[in-house]
Amino acid sequence: MSTLEIKGLTVSVQTEDGPKEILRGVDLTVNSGETHAIMGPNGSGKSTLAYSIAGHPKYTVTGGTVTLDGEDVLAMSVDERARAGLFLAMQYPVEVPGVTVSNFLRTAKTAIDGEAPKLRTWVKDVKQAMNNLRMDPAFAERNVNEGFSGGEKKRHEILQLQLLKPKMAILDETDSGLDIDALRIVSEGVNQAKDETDLGVLLITHYTRILRYIQPDFVHVFVDGRIVEEGGKELADRLEEEGYDRFLTQASA
Amino acid sequence: MSLVADTSRPVDAVTAAGRAHTDSAAAFVPDKSRAERTASFDVADFPVPSGREEEWRFTPVKKLRGLLETGATGRLRWETVLPEGVTLSTLPAADARALGLLPPQDRAAVVAADVDTVTLLDIPAEAELSEPVRIRLVGDDLEQRVHEHLVVRAGHHAKATVLLAHRGSAQYSQLVSVLTGDASDVTLVSAQRWEDDAIHLAQHDALVGRDATYRHISLTLGGQVVRLNANVRYAGPGGDATLLGVYFADSGQHLEHRSFVDHNTAHCKSHVTYKGALQGDTARTVWVGDALIRAEAEGTDTYELNRNLILTDGARADSVPNLEIETGEIEGAGHASATGRFDDLQLFYLQARGIPEDEAKRLVVRGFFADIIREIPLADLRDEATAAIEHELATTEYAASTTSTSTTLDRTSKEN
Ligand SMILES: Nc1ncnc2c1ncn2[C@@H]1O[C@H](COP(=O)(O)OP(=O)(O)O)[C@@H](O)[C@H]1O
Numbered sequence: 050m051s052t053l054e055i056k057g058l059t060v061s062v063q064t065e066d067g068p069k070e071i072l073r074g075v076d077l078t079v080n081s082g083e084t085h086a087i088m089g090p091n092g093s094g095k096s097t098l099a100y101s102i103a104g105h106p107k108y109t110v111t112g113g114t115v116t117l118d119g120e121d122v123l124a125m126s127v128d129e130r131a132r133a134g135l136f137l138a139m140q141y142p143v144e145v146p147g148v149t150v151s152n153f154l155r156t157a158k159t160a161i162d163g164e165a166p167k168l169r170t171w172v173k174d175v176k177q178a179m180n181n182l183r184m185d186p187a188f189a190e191r192n193v194n195e196g197f198s199g200g201e202k203k204r205h206e207i208l209q210l211q212l213l214k215p216k217m218a219i220l221d222e223t224d225s226g227l228d229i230d231a232l233r234i235v236s237e238g239v240n241q242a243k244d245e246t247d248l249g250v251l252l253i254t255h256y257t258r259i260l261r262y263i264q265p266d267f268v269h270v271f272v273d274g275r276i277v278e279e280g281g282k283e284l285a286d287r288l289e290e291e292g293y294d295r296f297l298t299q300a301s302a
Numbered sequence: 303m304s305l306v307a308d309t310s311r312p313v314d315a316v317t318a319a320g321r322a323h324t325d326s327a328a329a330f331v332p333d334k335s336r337a338e339r340t341a342s343f344d345v346a347d348f349p350v351p352s353g354r355e356e357e358w359r360f361t362p363v364k365k366l367r368g369l370l371e372t373g374a375t376g377r378l379r380w381e382t383v384l385p386e387g388v389t390l391s392t393l394p395a396a397d398a399r400a401l402g403l404l405p406p407q408d409r410a411a412v413v414a415a416d417v418d419t420v421t422l423l424d425i426p427a428e429a430e431l432s433e434p435v436r437i438r439l440v441g442d443d444l445e446q447r448v449h450e451h452l453v454v455r456a457g458h459h460a461k462a463t464v465l466l467a468h469r470g471s472a473q474y475s476q477l478v479s480v481l482t483g484d485a486s487d488v489t490l491v492s493a494q495r496w497e498d499d500a501i502h503l504a505q506h507d508a509l510v511g512r513d514a515t516y517r518h519i520s521l522t523l524g525g526q527v528v529r530l531n532a533n534v535r536y537a538g539p540g541g542d543a544t545l546l547g548v549y550f551a552d553s554g555q556h557l558e559h560r561s562f563v564d565h566n567t568a569h570c571k572s573h574v575t576y577k578g579a580l581q582g583d584t585a586r587t588v589w590v591g592d593a594l595i596r597a598e599a600e601g602t603d604t605y606e607l608n609r610n611l612i613l614t615d616g617a618r619a620d621s622v623p624n625l626e627i628e629t630g631e632i633e634g635a636g637h638a639s640a641t642g643r644f645d646d647l648q649l650f651y652l653q654a655r656g657i658p659e660d661e662a663k664r665l666v667v668r669g670f671f672a673d674i675i676r677e678i679p680l681a682d683l684r685d686e687a688t689a690a691i692e693h694e695l696a697t698t699e700y701a702a703s704t705t706s707t708s709t710t711l712d713r714t715s716k717e718n
């Protein structure tokens with residue numbers, strides 16, 4: 050049982066006109082096995098929250114705390130956070146020329162586990178996971194994210210989620226840009242990881258569509274750098290009907 | 303990889319690479335056409351350079367000791383492995399020139415050719431070698447000044463790989479003249495694994511036969527000063543030339559690669575890709591890629607690419623592409639040049655998967671070189687190259703990375 054606890058988190062980015070505050074006090078607790086959906090309009094700071102938890106150097110934490118099972122996440126380097134059990138499926142996965150998917154996966158797995166995986170079971174696990182995500186085996190020999198379609202990039206992120214077996218996963222708009230078939234496959238992949246490892250999930254999305262496939266236990270509405278309303282799945286249904294307008298007027302008022 | 307412009311890049315490199323190109327020939331022409339450069343077997347045609355000449359301005363000529371003087375004082379030790387049918391012989395210099403070799407294009411090459419006897423490697427017509435020709439060239443004494451001229455002749459429809467593996471210490475000027483027969487397929491791999499004090503000035507020319515495929519792959523890791531000019535000309539239409547290079551410079555090393563592809567014939571292709579990494583505050587690399595598409599070279603397709611990865615502060619890479627186009631009737635012509643540091647986003651992505659920073663950087667550098675290393679047709683040399691790069695990386699104290707990017711990429715295309 051793990052707990053990711055975010056308290057009073059404020060984050061700014063450096064702009065030409067000096068620092069700009071983007072997160073304005075985020076409080077959120079995610080336990081193992083729970084799925085929290087974070088929904089909000091574009092530009093509200095959802096990716097900023099995801100990147101800040103993962104430790105992206107562009108974002109400066111100006112206040113608050115993030116802990117994983119009581120350990121200070123903010124004091125850790127990016128790779129330490131990953132080894133502590135945090136995983137971020139990125140909205141825009143990065144190309145790494147000349148590094149094959151298979152080499153990348155093995156290197157990451159070795160780093161996370163602290164030892165190289167047993168070759169035979171590893172090859173089998175990779176094949177199985179790729180098969181579940183309907184990924185062509187030839188994919189393993191392509192360079193990381195190079196020339197991948199939008200859907201391939203997202204499947205590749207979920208492939209990593211399945212193989213690296215983190216405690217907490219943040220999925221940043223994993224659903225955007227996917228057609229309905231791909232969305233179903235990717236969602237199955239997430240659900241399977243949840244079943245197998247009691248994963249805690251922070252599911253960031255702009256749309257309610259993915260929530261038909263991945264059941265959220267909690268829904269948080271994110272506007273202007275903070276959570277403005279929280280509820281259960283029914284809140285997502287309301288957002289589906291009403292959109293974010295109600296919250297936007299609140300935020301600007 | 304995203305790379306940023308190195309601030310130390312010379313102005314002409316920036317303008318040559320950074321200009322928005324159209325397919326008009328005017329945009330590419332440098333001050334003086336490459337076609338006007340002296341090419342001759344007569345030593346008197348090339349004064350000893352001062353370092354201010356266009357073709358020598360990046361080279362530390364003061365470190366070249368007596369290597370630009372005529373008169374050799376020694377030889378390299380040759381260790382050869384010749385597949386069946388392949389012969390190695392010597393012939394008088396005058397006879398060698400009668401074969402129709404491309405003449406030297408600078409002082410270093412002309413003194414290399416100023417020898418009485420030339421070595422001739424003969425690969426018979428239609429020979430398909432399953433094993434490479436291996437020539438190890440070993441220098442035993444830095445005080446020795448060595449001038450050598452090797453001719454590699456491949457008959458029509460021959461298929462061969464020739465490895466020149468340079469080791470040890472010497473002052474070495476070298477002319478390698480490759481003549482590839484019609485429809486032949488020849489790969490010349492030149493590995494510079496010299497000791498830290500060696501000086502190596504080389505001109506490797508190829509006259510590419512009709513419908514022939516030629517590849518030149520250089521791997522430069524050792525030496526104090528290495529300057530390798532790989533040039534191509536075509537003996538008939540349908541020629542396809544690929545020039546590839548990997549270099550890794552440490553402190554105290556000057557590694558310079560130049561290429562000149564002379565598209566003098568219609569319907570030929572050339573593809574030039576050099577990649578380098580630099581570490582250490584006096585590491586220095588130079589790449590100058592010249593391509594000339596003459597008026598008669600209709601249907602030409604050419605592309606030149608240079609990328610440099612600066613691993614530590616203080617290292618300096620110069621990168622100068624020059625493309626001259628004298629006809630509009632081409633398939634395509636373009637070049638790209640970029641010099642920069644690690645890409646923050648790549649490192650973040652790898653680290654976010656638990657991979658520690660140093661290892662992430664090694665992965666990125668390995669990946670950076672991978673597409674060229676893959677092209678080395680010899681498994682043992684591929685492994686050797688990979689291991690050597692790993693060894694270089696093991697000693698690196700990395701420079702800060704950056705997210706800003708400025709890559710120049712040009713491509714002009716014209717259908718006819
Ligand atoms: N480097 C930056 N400079 C200025 N503004 C930035 C920078 N990075 C992000 N922002 C701003 O931060 C806000 C939140 O962005 P983001 O976290 O990507 O939102 P979301 O993921 O919810 O769409 C946006 O208004 C965006 O313009």
Ligand SMILES: [Mg+2]
Nearest residue numbers: 095096140222
């Ligand atoms: Mg976002």
